[in-house]
Each structure stands twice: as C-alpha cells, then as structure tokens.
Amino acid sequence: MFSKSRVSETPAQPKPATPESDPARAEIPAVDATAAPVAAPRQRTAPSVLSADLTIKGDLQTAGDVQIEGNIDGDIRARQLTIGETATVRGEVLADEVIVNGRVVGRLRGLKVRLSSTARVEGDIIHKTIAIESGAHFEGSVQRQDDPLSQGGTKKLAPPATDFSKAGE
Template sequence: MFSKTRVTEPGPRNPSTPETEAPRSSFEPSYDVPPTAAGAGRTRSAPSVLSADLTVAGNIKTQGDVQIEGTVEGDIRAHQLTVGESATIRGEIVAEEIIVNGRVVGRVRGLKVRLSATARVEGDIIHKTIAIESGAHFEGSVQRQEDPLANGVTPKLAPPAAAARDSE
C-alpha cells in the first residue's frame, strides 16, 4: 500500500507509475459499453432549477430533482424538492426528500422533510422523518406515517365511537 513518506515526498513523479495512470484511465470513455447504457446507471443528475424571476401557474411532476427559487401556484411532485429562500409555493408538495428554506402554503408530504431556519410553512406535514431547525415558522399539524407518499390519500382520524353512533 501507500506509506505516508511516499505521499508527502517532494520531487518529480514518473508519469508511467500506476499512481498517475489510474486517474487518466477513469476519465477515458469505456468503448466496451454503449454510450446510452453508460448513463443508465446514474441515480442522480443535476436538479432542474426554476429561477427567482419565474412564476409557474400549474402543476409540476417529475421523477427527478427540482429546486424552486421562484413562485409556483400548483402542486409539485418530485423525487427531491428544494424550496429556496426566495421561493413561494401555494399547493401540495410531494417528494421523497423535501428541504424547505422558503415559503409553502399547502400540504407537505415526504419521506424525509427538513425545515430550515428560514422556512415558513402554513399547512399540514405528513412525513416519515422530520427535522425542524430553530427559527423555522410552522402553522399546521404534523403527522408521522410509515409511507406518506402512498396514493396521495391521508387517512383522517375516525370520530369517537359514541359520535359515530349518534350520527346514524
């Protein structure tokens, strides 16, 4: 393996050593794999960004990642959603991971939900795990569910048994 003295040792390196050959070969394309199949193994790509000067009136749906900096009047469904500090969303947001730095007026449903210190949320949060930083403003209810993304249906609490019998 490598020793500490060898790593910090000053002096010129021989370009034919395995240490310099490995990084070069990692940047070279593999000709054994078709170009379309090489990108298929990627799990993440750069998020789509809606800038601060953009206003969207309608729903947004993607299987990728989205970062909102502007205003959205509608529902958003994504894999990962980041609500920027300058962003305002009026509608339901559903994603596996949600990071709120700005304002959301509507329901938030996600496996992992994080409200930063600059977050302003007015609506219910349905989550599997949640983190709320000191300074975040939140008005609504918080409900933990094992699968908050299931069918978009949030089960309501059943009325007390006596009230259910009286209503019949």
C-alpha cells in the same frame, strides 16, 4: 526536414495482441455476448432550477430533482425538492426528500422533510422523518406515516374532547 509519404506506401499496422504474445491479456476473461446486460446505476444529474424571476401556474411533475427559487401556484411531485429562500409554493408538495428554506402554503408529503431556520410553512406535514431547525415557522399538523407518499386519504386529527355534562355545574 519534413518528408511526405507516398500514397502507395502504407504505414506498418501493429499486430493484434494475443494471449500468447501478451501475458497481461491472458488474464482477461471472455465476455459472453448472450448474457443479459447489467443495468447501469442511475447517474445523478444536476437539479432543474426554477429561477427567482419565474412564476408558474400549474402542476409540476418530474422523476428528478428540482430547486425552486420563484413562485409556483400548483402541486409539485419530484424525487428531491428544494424550496429556496426566495420561493413561494401554493399547493401540495410530494417528494422523497423535501428541503424547505422558503414559503409553502399547502400540504407537504415526504419521506424526509427538513424545515430550515428560514422556512415558513402553512399546512399539514405528512412524513416518515422530519427535522425542524430553530427559527422555522410552522402552522399546521404533523403526522408520521411509514408511506407518506401513498395517495390514500389522510385522517384529520380529531378536535379535543369536550365534556358537556359538567358544563352546567
């Protein structure tokens, strides 16, 4: 049934294919080893998730994506930030894309900002584009900027002008 090959016997090695013996191989161009390597596109990884039972006191910074379900007392900087319905963030938020489903007490800065119907935001929003769903709660000012992530100071909105010259009339 089964046979055991002798140690001295070596199995036949297949011949490497050459362009003459394999026509499909003739179409493959040679690779120049001196050429600069092409940068691979950045693979998207799963976001880091901070669970609902987690409380962090301090700043968070990442070049990736973050989903927060717990409580953060500090500033956050990320590429994409999702604040879950159970989350509370107290501090400044800076991200290319911010999705708020929970509560934020502090300033939001983002290229794209979306407040869902369950969002509760107390603070100013500086954005390039914004979407606010019906039912979202927002207290603060909204300001559009072409580059909301720049660290330059933002102008405070001026209070309404009051004409005191007519007050005594």
